[in-house]
Amino acid sequence: MHLLAKNSRTLFAIALLAHLFFIYQELPDGRFATKLLLLPLLIIYLLATAKLSAKKASPIIIAGLILSFIGDMVLTQTGTTMFLLGMVAFIGTHICNGIFFIRLQKGIMGRMGVMIVTAIAMLVLSLCVFAYLRDQLGDFQLPIIAYMCIISTMAVLAAGTARNALLQKTAWQCLIPGAVLFVVSDALLALNKFAWHLPLVDIPVMLTYGLAQYFLVRGFVRITVQQPI
Numbered sequence: 001m002h003l004l005a006k007n008s009r010t011l012f013a014i015a016l017l018a019h020l021f022f023i024y025q026e027l028p029d030g031r032f033a034t035k036l037l038l039l040p041l042l043i044i045y046l047l048a049t050a051k052l053s054a055k056k057a058s059p060i061i062i063a064g065l066i067l068s069f070i071g072d073m074v075l076t077q078t079g080t081t082m083f084l085l086g087m088v089a090f091i092g093t094h095i096c097n098g099i100f101f102i103r104l105q106k107g108i109m110g111r112m113g114v115m116i117v118t119a120i121a122m123l124v125l126s127l128c129v130f131a132y133l134r135d136q137l138g139d140f141q142l143p144i145i146a147y148m149c150i151i152s153t154m155a156v157l158a159a160g161t162a163r164n165a166l167l168q169k170t171a172w173q174c175l176i177p178g179a180v181l182f183v184v185s186d187a188l189l190a191l192n193k194f195a196w197h198l199p200l201v202d203i204p205v206m207l208t209y210g211l212a213q214y215f216l217v218r219g220f221v222r223i224t225v226q227q228p229i
Contacts, residue, residue, distance in 0.1 A: 005048035009214075012041040016210040023202045032076050038210060039069035042217045046224070053225045061220050064096030068213065083193075087147055090186075094154040097216065101157035101175070104164055104223070111163045118159035122152035122183070129187050136194040144190065151186060155179040167223065174219030181212035 015037040022030030043065050050057040071089030074082050126148040137144055158179035162171040185208035192201040 005045055005052055008041050008045040008048060012038060012045065012210075012214065015041060016206070019206055019210070020203050023206065024200070026199070035072055035076060035206075036069075038213065039065055039072060042213055043069075046217055046221055049221045050224045055224050057220065057224050058100060060096045060100050061224075064093045064100075065213075065217070067092040067096065084143060087143060091147060091150050094150050094182075097179075098150075098154045098157045100220075101154070101161050104161045104167060105157075108163050112160075114162050115156050115160045119152070119156045122155055125183070125187065126152055129190060133190060133194045140194070147186075151183055155183050166226075170219050170222045170226075174215045174222065178212050178215030178219060181208045181215065185209040185212055 015034050019031060019034035019038070022028075022034060043062065046057050046061070046065070067089045071086045071093065074089060075086040130145065130148065133144070134141065158171075158175045161175050162168050164171070167175075185205055188201060188205045188208065192198060192205065
């Protein structure tokens with residue numbers, strides 16, 4: 001089981017690097033295959049590590065990861081409907097993660113500074129991206145606004161986990177970087193889809209996305225081992 005947990009992380013790194021290589025080389029079959037390996041490998045890592053420590057991973061975390069995998073699957077297809085379905089799947093992921101982050105702050109009062117700063121940063125970023133894209137969004141304006149609100153809320157809630165004294169190290173090393181990278185990835189994705197249309201921008205999009213998912217799962221693993229929720 002230890003080897004499974006360790007090897008799944010190594011395989012994830014290999015799959016992510018291979019995926020970036022296939023993007024650069026414009027090899028769609030390789031991109032498709034490697035993209036669909038990323039989330040299963042992280043789920044295996046989470047479940048194997050939890051089992052190794054005789055703990056159980058939170059069902060809501062697993063649900064969020066499965067929704068991400070569904071989103072990845074859907075977004076390998078083209079078309080407006082597929083893009084909207086992918087957004088819905090990732091909205092589900094952000095809601096699951098947000099609920100988990102709220103649970104980590106249960107009973108904690110005060111010390112809202114980090115959440116306020118994050119909320120301001122998310123508001124400024126969202127307004128800038130929306131202002132830049134507004135004329136290109138067309139019928140996507142409302143879905144994009146809704147998505148921005150939900151992912152921004154998730155990021156604020158992730159920042160709030162640093163208020164838990166027992167989880168500060170995990171929050172700053174894993175959860176907050178993961179949430180921030182998720183926001184950056186989705187911002188780049190939106191900018192490229194609606195404005196830039198540059199194929200190679202998919203490389204930083206997927207790099208930040210892969211790292212975001214890894215950092216979040218790494219944080220979930222630490223929390224599962226330390227104090228299952």
